[in-house]
Amino acid sequence: MPKLYSMKNNNKLIIIAHNSELQFVLYGRKDIDGRVIGTIPIKEEYLPDEFSGNIFEEAKKVKNPLLVMPDYVAGIETYPFATGKKSIVSAFIKRKLSESFPAVLDVTDFYNYTYSKSGQSAGSIYTFFLHDPLVFNLYNHLKDADICPDRVTIPAFIWQHKIGKLLDNASSENFCLIHVLSEECYLYFYLNGDFLFSRSIMLPESEEAGSEKLEILSFEISQSLRLFSQKAKSEINKFFFVSSIHINETELSERLGKDIIRIESDRKDAVEAKGKDFMPPPLSAFTLADIDQKAVPAISHRLVVMEKAWQSVIWAGIITGVLLIFLLGFEAFFLNYLSGSNSKSVMSGLTNDMMANRQVIEEYNNTIDLITNEMQRPDPASILGGIALSLPETVTMEELTFNLEPPFQVVMKGQVRTENPDGIKPVLSAMVYSLTRNLELKRPAVIGDIVFDIEQGGGDFSSSGYKFQIQLDLK
């Protein structure tokens, strides 16, 4: 059980397709050289459950396996393109791929690209994609068997990454890699650091046929260089050489007329120590860690790409959500504590104290309002007294009208008795002065406020006197 647990957490799975077989290679920190846990023949059709039934339990426990396919399943295209904006580039590539491969519907789900632009030159999209139905068929079977590949790559991409690490400025280099094995040779060609095409060449088997091998190699390389020139309109400027057998690369260099840089295989020691190597020939120069490097160019299903793009958003959402729940939960607990303890007991005490008093205070407030209003209302007794005090002897009052609702007013009607009209003014002046003094008026009364009633005998000296009227505004 502990062994299984450690497998689930640390082991990685590489599924290698080679020579009509799927090879399941498991490796991990404790087993860096890896081991083959089983193989499954590659067929176009499988019986129901035939494929998934043959998948090994150990393999099912490993998440995000890597699928390594032969170079020929991948296609390469470079398109000039002005912008590197993801949504526009993706739509463009999908359209281009569906035009180029109308019969292969899945091609638009399996692509990847890099956008490059240097200086004033127009940008370009280096697109690499899967177009062979074999790979889609395999992918779907693996997916149904619950070991859906996370990435799909090819040996040429692994070499691209490996050589890119050796060169300071790989993106400006056109280079060729010659990988020589005992019975075959692989030639990889790269334009501006990006894989362009590869070839595999069969070599004579015998150890003694060294010069013959060199002959074939130099011929095939020369042919391929012409093909490269035609395709890329450019020349190779660096040659790398990897070999698991003894071969004279100096002679090869002389035959080609090019300098060749030899690269030592990382797995040489491991292979020698273990005897027979399980790794298929195109991958024989790599360690499992080389193959499984995240930085190696690879192609994922668009859904997987989208999931990866959203992964960071989801994690940010989960972490932020957890933090907020923690903070808000603490706040809720604190608020609950506050509302449950102090305030309720304090309020119930105060409420009990004040419930009876509160009604009295409300009554008090209403009473204050009422008393204030009543105090503003003029007192009729005071007005009557004030008027009586203000009347000169020669003035007789006939009618008084009080308006004791706002606006407060008094209208006085009366007669002034005098022997001649000249005597009216001093009498009425004295009256308005006294009215101002004895009543609470809004403004002092003046003689101009008095109106004489001419028609009703106001100017008839033979009558009892001059009739007048005055309106007073009270405070």
Next chain:
Amino acid sequence: MRNKWIITGALWLAVIVLTFYNASEIKSLKYQSEKIESLRMDKEFWQQNSKNINFIITEGEKLFFDVESVDLGLLAIDDRLKKLSSKYHLENLKIGKQHASESDGYVPVDLSFEGNYEDIYKWFKSVKNDLPFLKPKNLKITMNPVSNMTVLNGSFFFRYRIKSANSE
């Protein structure tokens, strides 16, 4: 992947629920705090002014005539006005109730009588002290200089409070 979306959604749903819960708790606490403050201020005010409050309330009560019904109140006022009128030698006292809604707590009353100016002045002084719930709105006082007789026609109103016999 789908599980992670579900977890994220559930977490954020919980965040929203907690936010609303906390907001309602804060609102409730704020309301409680304001109520406590209001009660505290009431209590403080009460402690400092209880004597004045009782005095004002007693004075305010004088502005209302406690009656069992409006008509009974009018009868009582009629009786008290007649006594006051005879005290000040006022004649031809007439009291009439105007048609008005009684729901406002006051009833408009028309009043008229005759007498001399000085007596009317005294009558108003007595009404102010003895019947503080009876208030004049409009007055028309006509004086005859020959007979020295003054006629008063006025609109008054009286404030009342219905108090049943049981409640007293």
